[in-house]
Amino acid sequence: MSSFIDTIVDFLVRLLGIPQGAAGFMLILVAVVLGVVVFLFTAVNALVAVYMERKVSAFMQDRLGPMEVGFWGFRGGKRFWGGIAQTLADTFKLLLKEDIIPDKSDRKLFILGPFILYGAVFCAFIGIPLGYGMAISDFNIGIFYVIAISSVGVIGIILSGWGSNNKWSLYGAVRSAAQIISYELPVGMSLLLVVMVVGSLQFHDIVAWQEQHRWFLFHSPFTIVAFVIFFLSGVAEANRTPFDIPEAESELVAGYMTEYSGFRWAIFFLSEYANMAVISLMTAIVFLGGWLSPVGGLLRLFGVPEGWYYLDGSLWGVFWISAKAILFIFIMMWFRWTWPRLRVDQLMYTAWKVFLPIALLNIFFVGIWELIFA
Amino acid sequence: MEFPEIVKQIEAAFPEAAVSVDDTAGCILIASENWLAVAEYLKTDPGTAFDALMCLTGYDRGPEGVLGAAYNLYSMEHAHKLEVRIETPRDDSTIPSVAHIWRTADWHEREVYDMFGITFDGHPDLRRMLLPDDWEGHPLRKDYQIPDFFHGIPVPKDKRGWE
Amino acid sequence: MTTSEAIRKNFGVVEAEEMVLNMGPQHPSTHGVLRLKIRTDGEIISHIEPHIGYLHRCFEKHCENLTYPQVIPYTDRCDYLASMNNNHIYVLAVEKLMGLEVPERVEYIRVIMAELQRIASHLMAVGAHGLDTGGITPITYTFRDRERILDLFEYTCGARLLYNYIWIGGVSHDLPPDFVQYATEFLDYFEPKIVEYNRLLTYNKIFIERSADVGVLPADVAVNYGASGPVLRGSGIDWDLRRNDPYSIYDRFEFDIPIGTGEMGTVGDSWDRYFVRVREMEESVKILRQALARLPKDGDVHAAIPKKVRPPEGAIYFRGENPRGELGFYIISDGSPKPYRLKMRSPAFVNLSVFSEIATGWMLADIISILGSLDIVLGEIDR
Numbered sequence A: 001m002s003s004f005i006d007t008i009v010d011f012l013v014r015l016l017g018i019p020q021g022a023a024g025f026m027l028i029l030v031a032v033v034l035g036v037v038v039f040l041f042t043a044v045n046a047l048v049a050v051y052m053e054r055k056v057s058a059f060m061q062d063r064l065g066p067m068e069v070g071f072w073g074f075r076g077g078k079r080f081w082g083g084i085a086q087t088l089a090d091t092f093k094l095l096l097k098e099d100i101i102p103d104k105s106d107r108k109l110f111i112l113g114p115f116i117l118y119g120a121v122f123c124a125f126i127g128i129p130l131g132y133g134m135a136i137s138d139f140n141i142g143i144f145y146v147i148a149i150s151s152v153g154v155i156g157i158i159l160s161g162w163g164s165n166n167k168w169s170l171y172g173a174v175r176s177a178a179q180i181i182s183y184e185l186p187v188g189m190s191l192l193l194v195v196m197v198v199g200s201l202q203f204h205d206i207v208a209w210q211e212q213h214r215w216f217l218f219h220s221p222f223t224i225v226a227f228v229i230f231f232l233s234g235v236a237e238a239n240r241t242p243f244d245i246p247e248a249e250s251e252l253v254a255g256y257m258t259e260y261s262g263f264r265w266a267i268f269f270l271s272e273y274a275n276m277a278v279i280s281l282m283t284a285i286v287f288l289g290g291w292l293s294p295v296g297g298l299l300r301l302f303g304v305p306e307g308w309y310y311l312d313g314s315l316w317g318v319f320w321i322s323a324k325a326i327l328f329i330f331i332m333m334w335f336r337w338t339w340p341r342l343r344v345d346q347l348m349y350t351a352w353k354v355f356l357p358i359a360l361l362n363i364f365f366v367g368i369w370e371l372i373f374a
Numbered sequence B: 001m002e003f004p005e006i007v008k009q010i011e012a013a014f015p016e017a018a019v020s021v022d023d024t025a026g027c028i029l030i031a032s033e034n035w036l037a038v039a040e041y042l043k044t045d046p047g048t049a050f051d052a053l054m055c056l057t058g059y060d061r062g063p064e065g066v067l068g069a070a071y072n073l074y075s076m077e078h079a080h081k082l083e084v085r086i087e088t089p090r091d092d093s094t095i096p097s098v099a100h101i102w103r104t105a106d107w108h109e110r111e112v113y114d115m116f117g118i119t120f121d122g123h124p125d126l127r128r129m130l131l132p133d134d135w136e137g138h139p140l141r142k143d144y145q146i147p148d149f150f151h152g153i154p155v156p157k158d159k160r161g162w163e
Numbered sequence C: 001m002t003t004s005e006a007i008r009k010n011f012g013v014v015e016a017e018e019m020v021l022n023m024g025p026q027h028p029s030t031h032g033v034l035r036l037k038i039r040t041d042g043e044i045i046s047h048i049e050p051h052i053g054y055l056h057r058c059f060e061k062h063c064e065n066l067t068y069p070q071v072i073p074y075t076d077r078c079d080y081l082a083s084m085n086n087n088h089i090y091v092l093a094v095e096k097l098m099g100l101e102v103p104e105r106v107e108y109i110r111v112i113m114a115e116l117q118r119i120a121s122h123l124m125a126v127g128a129h130g131l132d133t134g135g136i137t138p139i140t141y142t143f144r145d146r147e148r149i150l151d152l153f154e155y156t157c158g159a160r161l162l163y164n165y166i167w168i169g170g171v172s173h174d175l176p177p178d179f180v181q182y183a184t185e186f187l188d189y190f191e192p193k194i195v196e197y198n199r200l201l202t203y204n205k206i207f208i209e210r211s212a213d214v215g216v217l218p219a220d221v222a223v224n225y226g227a228s229g230p231v232l233r234g235s236g237i238d239w240d241l242r243r244n245d246p247y248s249i250y251d252r253f254e255f256d257i258p259i260g261t262g263e264m265g266t267v268g269d270s271w272d273r274y275f276v277r278v279r280e281m282e283e284s285v286k287i288l289r290q291a292l293a294r295l296p297k298d299g300d301v302h303a304a305i306p307k308k309v310r311p312p313e314g315a316i317y318f319r320g321e322n323p324r325g326e327l328g329f330y331i332i333s334d335g336s337p338k339p340y341r342l343k344m345r346s347p348a349f350v351n352l353s354v355f356s357e358i359a360t361g362w363m364l365a366d367i368i369s370i371l372g373s374l375d376i377v378l379g380e381i382d383r
Helices: A004-016 A020-060 A086-096 A107-127 A142-151 A153-163 A167-198 A203-212 A221-237 A262-287 A294-301 A314-336 A344-373 B003-013 B032-044 B104-116 C003-010 C059-063 C068-078 C083-098 C104-132 C137-157 C179-202 C205-211 C219-225 C230-234 C270-294 C347-353 C355-359 C364-374 C378-382
Strands: B018-022 B027-030 B052-060 B067-074 B081-088 B094-096 B119-121 C019-023 C035-041 C044-051 C314-322 C325-333 C341-345
Touching (some): A004 A020, A020 A262, A086 A262, A107 A153, A107 A262, A142 A153, A142 A167, A142 A203, A142 A262, A153 A167, A167 A203, A167 A344, A221 A262, A221 A314, A221 A344, A262 A314, B003 B018, B003 B032, B027 B032, B032 B081, B032 B094, B052 C325, B052 C341, B067 B104, B067 C314, B067 C325, B081 B094, B104 B119, B104 C347, C044 C355, C044 C364, C059 C068, C059 C341, C068 C083, C068 C378, C083 C104, C083 C314, C104 C137, C104 C179, C104 C364, C137 C179, C205 C270, C205 C364, C219 C230, C219 C355, C230 C270, C230 C325, C270 C364, C325 C347, C341 C347, C347 C378, C355 C364
Parallel strands (some): B094 B119
Antiparallel strands (some): B018 B027, B052 B067, B067 B081, C019 C035, C035 C044, C314 C325, C325 C341
């Protein structure tokens, strides 16, 4: 199938009657527009997720969370929308803050760092479909591309940690490099299993396979293990508790972002929440059937014939995939507000001596499983 | 063991060590030069077995008097206490360090040095404990004069506002 | 154990160039303004040098210029998390020096306050230790319950943090009406909450990984360093001043002394020190229940307060069990209304001195956890 961007370009070319020669120009224009859309998506995602994080943490901690800042009649008070504009206000505050670059820092790297980090996550979004046919570009190596491009972000973290010329930042950067490189492997291995079964690296093929058969989470016992490993490693890649050692605030003050403030610091936050979204969307697509509705599967279990009840379709697809992703984001928050943090050697132990061997064995066993049952 | 028995035992082991004994307060004054030997004896002897140093206090007997240190010892095994005092002349105040016998003394001796200027011979790392390294004088001595300036900042001495 | 031995024992790593790291005085997890000069070999700490004194307020010098009752508010400010205990022990020291007897009711009120304060202080310690290992949520729950204790204090004496409540010869105010009822309600509310903390933090797998076997303090080292309180008991030594050297009316109550058992790792590790605090809260609840039940109904709490506090000439060392350990006051009196010399032997000061011994050779993340398990209060260390 063709990707989203080609569809739009074709549509516009035909609609406006643009001569064939100008189609390339149209492509650039559409690409820029879509880039802005992705940026807005990450920004809105961060806004909503930060608010959600604050509310979730507050409710888990027997507090109320932000209660005061509201707009359009959504005033504060003990309602769930109390303080709904808090993150918006915070964003404006961050954008208006003084841009501090320490004198002794390596200026170029210091400035470059956050943008590389954000750039990596931004590029990852290009390959991720948000519904049927709704990927900006649906590569045939989609999974590979997303994993590869999202690990580029670690370069940004190292640059900003090194460029800050601060020992705490350096600690955070080095920890982060070790962590992300280690957790790439379990992530890759657990996805490999899915790729092995489907025989394709393309997200649409994976979802199509799940539509025909069943969600990967319920495919075999080994895929459940793979799901757990993938999700936990994903949490580690997103630097979230209990794997948040690069920014461990009780040890490293703020890790690699110690010296950042205002706008540049906001970019780090944007990236962190975008990263969470990428991990959650990937988990939803690969293991929970992406934009497929869970209703059909459930009803089929009870013997209801197929038909009208599917709640499937383009818009419903967006709804389902978002719901699944938000569920995973919520689980990440749940982790953070419940658990203490692992130590760096325990983190490495988990990656190399627990996750990786299990993931490798998993591939072997799922191969046998496929030979027997498929 | 009660206090008089402990004193008797010390006097038997070190006939010249005890300068004076205060029965009511339960404290014994020991000459500075004998202190190290007595301390080791008190810690190791199974009869006394003072394995814990509860407190180490420096004191000053007035602008003309001597400086001193009071050691409050306790035995976890026998649950008895002893207060040992060492006094030393003001102008050349030295007391042998017992930091290697009771590690509690390590920081406490530094603190006494900081506040009273008593030098503890043989202390592994005798530096100021609470005050800045460049502080002049020893504030808890009775003849300490509050300086007029600290690093060029005038020290307020007008107490009308707050006293 | 030397540094390199410790490193080899714990992690077995290769030598590398060391980096000097200045941790504090402005650091989120040094519990105030402690400054640690540490040399690190990668993540591993090879040398620690604590620098204290950033909060030094000349407490002992001040005391020489204040009358005995005027010193009480200053003891509040030394250990601001356990002000009641500080008041209590200082006042007992002066009373012993003066040979003053206080009414029965006053003794009971003081013990009730001291034990409530012990729970409050341990709640803070437990929550902060969770915070040090990265778990942010436990402290919000411990704070919620600490708040109830502070409400009780506020109800009694009007202050929430620095009370100046226990006076020489009495207490500043009698208990308000219904105090016993409110306190009992609090105890009924609080006891099940300890189970909640245990579920949330104590038996959390990650927390155990982070604190069991970490920062082991052997019993003989603990005694030699003069460590006291939960730090000493965590090392498996059954020793509590409330029982071993009883003061006030503690000999009238039945309570156990929890000690470290090495349940999750080695005896004397961070987890033991932490868990001793949790169980001490249960014991304090026991004492409180007995004290509230036996509290004499009437009696003037101001009856024994002397008009003039002029202790006779002499010196005294008096010690008591503060939430952090053995709090001692060495007072030399020259017969005047002001102490000639007053030395405060603060438990956290002594407990901190053992820190570089037990934390060397562990990782950066561990020293935070070990520091949290020592439960220091810088106000008391620097005085």
